[in-house]
Amino acid sequence: xxxxxxxxxxxxxxxxxxxxxxxxxxxxxxxxxxxxxxxxxxxxxxxxxxxxxxxxxxxxxxxxxxxxxxxxxxxxxxxxxxxxxxxxxxxxxxxxxxxxxxxxxxxxxxxxxxxxxxxxxxxxxxxxxxxxxxxxxxxxxxxxxxxxxxxxxxxxxxxxxxxxxxxxxxxxxxxxxxxxxxxxxxxxxxxxxxxxxxxxxxxxxxxxxxxxxxxxxxxxxxxxxxxxxxxxxxxxxxxxxxxxxxxxxxxxxxxxxxxxxxxxxxxxxxxxxxxxxxxx
Amino acid sequence: xxxxxxxxxxxxxxxxxxxxxxxxxxxxxxxxxxxxxxxxxxxxxxxxxxxxxxxxxxxxxxxxxxxxxxxxxxxxxxxxxxxxxxxxxxxxxxxxxxxxxxxxxxxxxxxxxxxxxxxxxxxxxxxxxxxxxxxxxxxxxxxxxxxxxxxxxxxxxxxxxxxxxxxxxxxxxxxxxxxxxxxxxxxxxxxxxxxxxxxxxxxxxxxxxxxxxxxxxxxxxxxxxxxxxxxxxxxxxxxxxxxxxxxxxxxxxxxxxxxxxxxxxxxxxxxxxxxxxxxxxxxxxxxxxxx
Numbered sequence: 001x002x003x004x005x006x007x008x009x010x011x012x013x014x015x016x017x018x019x020x021x022x023x024x025x026x027x028x029x030x031x032x033x034x035x036x037x038x039x040x041x042x043x044x045x046x047x048x049x050x051x052x053x054x055x056x057x058x059x060x061x062x063x064x065x066x067x068x069x070x071x072x073x074x075x076x077x078x079x080x081x082x083x084x085x086x087x088x089x090x091x092x093x094x095x096x097x098x099x100x101x102x103x104x105x106x107x108x109x110x111x112x113x114x115x116x117x118x119x120x121x122x123x124x125x126x127x128x129x130x131x132x133x134x135x136x137x138x139x140x141x142x143x144x145x146x147x148x149x150x151x152x153x154x155x156x157x158x159x160x161x162x163x164x165x166x167x168x169x170x171x172x173x174x175x176x177x178x179x180x181x182x183x184x185x186x187x188x189x190x191x192x193x194x195x196x197x198x199x200x201x202x203x204x205x206x207x208x209x210x211x212x213x214x215x216x217x218x219x220x221x222x223x224x225x226x227x228x229x230x231x232x233x234x235x236x237x238x239x240x241x242x243x244x245x246x247x248x249x250x251x252x253x254x255x256x257x258x259x260x261x262x263x264x265x266x267x268x269x270x271x272x273x274x275x276x277x278x279x280x
Numbered sequence: 281x282x283x284x285x286x287x288x289x290x291x292x293x294x295x296x297x298x299x300x301x302x303x304x305x306x307x308x309x310x311x312x313x314x315x316x317x318x319x320x321x322x323x324x325x326x327x328x329x330x331x332x333x334x335x336x337x338x339x340x341x342x343x344x345x346x347x348x349x350x351x352x353x354x355x356x357x358x359x360x361x362x363x364x365x366x367x368x369x370x371x372x373x374x375x376x377x378x379x380x381x382x383x384x385x386x387x388x389x390x391x392x393x394x395x396x397x398x399x400x401x402x403x404x405x406x407x408x409x410x411x412x413x414x415x416x417x418x419x420x421x422x423x424x425x426x427x428x429x430x431x432x433x434x435x436x437x438x439x440x441x442x443x444x445x446x447x448x449x450x451x452x453x454x455x456x457x458x459x460x461x462x463x464x465x466x467x468x469x470x471x472x473x474x475x476x477x478x479x480x481x482x483x484x485x486x487x488x489x490x491x492x493x494x495x496x497x498x499x500x501x502x503x504x505x506x507x508x509x510x511x512x513x514x515x516x517x518x519x520x521x522x523x524x525x526x527x528x529x530x531x532x533x534x535x536x537x538x539x540x541x542x543x544x545x546x547x548x549x550x551x552x553x554x555x556x557x558x559x560x561x562x563x564x565x566x567x568x569x570x571x
Contacts, residue, residue: 003469006468006469013373013474014373014374017370017373017374018374018377020370021367021370021371021374021381024367025381025384025385028385028388028442029384029387029388030403030410031388031396031399031400031402031403031410031442032387032388032391032399034399034402034403034410035398035399035402038402046408047408048408048413049407049408049413049416049417050413050414050416050417051410051413051414051417088298091294092294092295092298093295095291095292095294095295096291096292096294096295096296098291099288099289099291099292100292102288103288118299118303119499120499120548120551120552120555121303121307121548122502122503122524122527122544122547122548122551123503123505124503124505124524124527124528124531124540124544124547125307125310125527125541125544125545125547125548126303126306126307126310127531127532128310128313128527128531128537128540128541128544129306129307129309129310129313129541130306131320131531131532131537132309132313132320132537133306133309135320148302149302151298151302152298152299152302152303152306153303155295155298155299155303159295183287184287184288184291185287185290188291209390212392213392213393213394215392215393215394215505215506215509216505216506216528220532229392230392230393230394230395230506231394233394233395233398234394234398234506234509234510244402244408247398248398248402251395251398251399254392254395255391255392255395258390258391258392259387259390262383262386262387262390263383266383269386269450270450270451270453270454273447273450273451
């Protein structure tokens with residue numbers, strides 16, 4: 001085959017791939033589009049056969065779910081818990097990851113595998129003792145217990161991710177700092193930390209996402225005072241068919257900040273997803 | 281050089297201290313609880329040794345949930361892998377517009393799982409859901425997507441695939457981008473068709489990424505909870521009750537925390553041995569294909 005004919009064939013194939021991908025993406029996003037439409041519908045438009053596509057949109061339900069149904073309070077709970085998790089998880093994880101990136105490889109390897117094994121634990125197995133201990137210590141429905149649980153499941157991921165970032169910062173910098181008389185803490189704080197800040201931002205956003213989305217621990221460890229958004233929406237909209245527009249509005253509202261975080265993370269997405277993949 | 285490294289172990293303290301207190305201690309406590317007949321709310325707990333394990337392993341409900349888990353796990357991971365791989369190859373082919381597609385296709389994965397499950401519930405709900413409303417327009421009577429034992433299983437697999445295919449796609453797409461394009465082009469000029477390029481050049485180069493995605497997906501599918509909880513709650517009956525849902529029922533609905541802990545330990549053992557086996561099998565296929 002000549003190079004020109006291969007190129008022509010490739011171009012035709014690429015065109016077909018493009019069309020197929022457009023179709024797939026549209027079908028794949030249908031649940032999301034449908035939810036957005038539902039959240040803007042009055043019940044008379046929501047329950048129709050055939051499904052109504054053109055209607056007069058209303059933001060009434062978006063207003064109602066946030067300001068007349070306590071969702072603002074659940075948002076506050078979600079934010080406190082996510083922020084608390086990030087504030088504990090990232091500093092602790094970064095310190096450990098830095099040390100891991102600086103000790104000899106043969107010592108770091110087993111620690112990294114152990115952390116990867118921890119990632120495998122069924123969350124349900126941890127939720128039970130947390131629930132039992134929380135009941136005894138009267139910590140159910142408090143922010144503290146849920147934050148600690150989220151830190152626990154977050155830590156291995158944070159260390160893995162930050163470890164990769166610290167490896168990219170040359171060791172020579174630490175050594176130069178040491179020669180200039182810095183202790184390892186000073187070297188870390190003055191020389192390394194400023195360089196690691198972009199990596200820490202990425203890790204923080206991922207932890208934020210994980211704790212904002214987390215459902216199981218939030219379900220069993222929170223109560224009426226500390227309920228997070230996922231728990232609220234799950235108990236709110238699932239069953240009652242008349243509340244469709246209302247719960248769709250809530251669901252869309254919960255989704256929006258995540259889309260923003262994702263756009264911010266775009267470049268680092270794959271890195272976060274594969275943290276824990278064995279390199280090489 | 282040696283001096284500044286000496287203080288380094290102190291850096292591990294906060295993180296490992298936390299892990300010991302909030303992860304290993306609860307884990308140990310759960311294992312300890314698994315040897316007791318313990319109903320949360322009563323003051324007595326009696327030591328039963330392996331009694332909880334024996335009870336669980338001899339009852340039908342555990343095996344039912346185990347098979348359901350395995351069916352859903354392999355069904356969804358297979359589907360995710362095939363579709364995710366196809367999408368990754370398609371993105372790899374496109375170059376310029378790939379970025380827009382990858383963001384749009386990734387959305388279902390990043391949405392809060394509970395919210396994603398609700399989105400799907402509104403698609404699948406009988407009568408007024410989008411799918412039923414559309415089918416009924418054309419006088420096609422749809423099956424009961426969430427109420428029929430078999431369709432409910434299929435719906436759960438599709439839901440898992442909707443949420444996790446983007447993950448598989450992204451990881452494989454990233455791996456594809458690391459591929460040496462000159463090798464692929466050389467093969468094409470030598471007259472290799474797409475299928476042979478895929479089979480003999482692309483797949484072997486992606487093996488590490490493939491092992492990674494399959495292992496991670498299998499280990500996550502065993503703690504798959506939110507989506508089933510919202511979509512079917514394990515029903516109808518126990519048709520979609522996975523081990524995780526069953527553990528939840530035991531521990532948090534019936535408050536049999538001893539028995540639930542034992543089930544958690546069993547899950548851990550199953551997941552660990554499954555992963556070891558899969559890694560070994562995939563690794564040997566990899567080495568075998570190399571020769």
